């Protein structure tokens with residue numbers, strides 16, 4: 203397979219569904235060898251089979267990225283298998299919308315563990331590899347919620363604001379090693395993310411928002427990621443904010 207990413211090795215977290223799955227498929231279609239990570243074995247293996255059936259190369263790795271050791275193992279396994287890592291897409295994430303006073307703080311901890319700490323663990327593990335290679339690209343999936351706070355989204359806002367802050371500080375720390383950092387900020391995308399919502403009112407509100415417009419598809423975000431990681435080495439696409447046309 204020959205494409206814009208021929209010979210590159212990409213790790214994608216949260217690749218068993220939604221944006222991560224579409225990104226893995228899109229990167230593989232451009233020739234990247236993809237290491238796909240998530241917790242659901244069957245879903246992950248189905249994605250790997252789809253990619254290999256279509257002429258690509260995929261290594262599924264079962265990993266809960268909230269566990270630092272599993273996050274580290276994911277990065278090391280990718281490097282051991284393919285001898286290098288070029289792209290890390292930190293996509294795994296979860297959202298529990300709902301007003302602060304009604305919230306279950308356990309859901310706050312889950313969001314912070316996955317959206318923030320998980321992304322930090324994989325980043326921390328990949329940096330030594332990128333520094334030796336003197337190249338590498340980290341793509342962090344943030345959100346419009348990383349730029350605009352909204353009632354009912356406070357802690358999700360915290361996590362995505364955190365992703366943006368971490369990404370910019372990281373960029374300043376690593377640019378001299380030829381390492382690129384990109385933030386992707388999607389608006390409403392039609393995925394499975396709402397299925398986990400426990401606050402009934404918040405679930406109805408977000409489903410109504412999504413139904414009132416034509417939402418983005420995961421493939422729209424995957425295309426933005428392919429654009430960012432396909433640029434020449436001297437170009438660092440720092441940030442892409444991408445909303446459905448009809449989103450407020």
Ligand code: NDP
Nearest residue numbers: 216218219220221240241242266267294295345391393394
């Ligand atoms: P999905 O629910 O479809 O996908 C989430 C992915 O994250 C799944 O593959 C899930 O896999 C994985 N995941 C969750 N927890 C863990 C964990 N602890 N360890 C490893 N993998 C995990 O949602 P989306 O595709 O919508 O979400 C992807 C990203 O996009 C998230 O960061 C989200 O915040 C962001 N985003 C989404 C928007 C939307 O409207 N959908 C808008 C803006 C940003 P598994 O359960 O198998 O582990």
